[in-house]
Amino acid sequence: MWLQASSTLEFYIDTPTPFLLMLRPRSGMQQWIAREEYVLSPSVPAVEFTDSFGNLCQRLVAPAGHFTIRTSVEIETADASDSAPGAPFVDIQKLPNDTLPFLHPSRYCDSDHFTEMASSIVVGLPPGYDQCCAIVDYIRHAIQYTPGQGEQNISASQVNEAGRGVCRDMAHLGIACCRALAIPARMVVGYLEGLEPMDLHAWFEAYVGDRWYTFDPTQANLHGGRVAVAFGRDAADVAIYTQFGPPVELLDLKVQVIKTSEPMN
Structure with missing residues (x-):
């Protein structure tokens, strides 16, 4: 489109x-x-x-x-975000070099605190894309989306504890959980057609299979109409x-x- x-x-x-x-x-x-x-x-x-x-x-x-x-x-x-159910986890030794920075904990994505929780969310699922989908489902049900109410950046741990957040916060939590499973994940800031209320928007991408795929815990259906402006480890990189x-x-x-x-x- x-x-x-x-x-x-x-x-x-x-x-x-x-x-x-x-x-x-x-x-x-x-x-x-x-x-x-x-x-x-x-x-x-x-x-x-x-x-x-x-x-x-x-x-x-x-x-x-x-x-x-x-x-x-x-x-x-x-006009539609790509999906790849079943896309496999990529072994660390086979990851492209430019994905490696997105494996580590960062300022707002304290993934070292989510090893047990992330593992419990994805029990029984094949490693890779399906695990990312389970993480998104968890966030959508556990975190209340409150657009327009995020004045300060907070960590993924704080988001999980508060039980509510804006798009940026929900992306941080998704990234932290993916990284806890050794899946590279990065933050994206840009535009989303049809967003209400209209504003800049944040989502995340995870590297599974052989490429980056889009995930957005704020949207019930992963549709297209996205314009990516900036990529980074978390909100500190994409202001x-x-x-x-x-x-x-x-x-x-x-x-x-x-x-x-x-x-x-």
């Missing part, structure tokens, strides 16, 4: 402030970018680089006063913006995703 996805971030800044942004999706296996717009107002010099996870990142110094970032992308993306120095005021954040029949003129 074709989507137009856009975001607008409006800030008020007291003093010139360095920013690190992560707002540009890249073309990949299940998405192709046809057209893109990225506007800074007022205009300031920006430098782009690719981080260790392959994300497109932008560095700039925002001036004092009102500062706005507007992005828009027209993109062809899969859409990071500012340095005195805190700045985020006045507004708007996200829109529109389904189109073809690229818009």
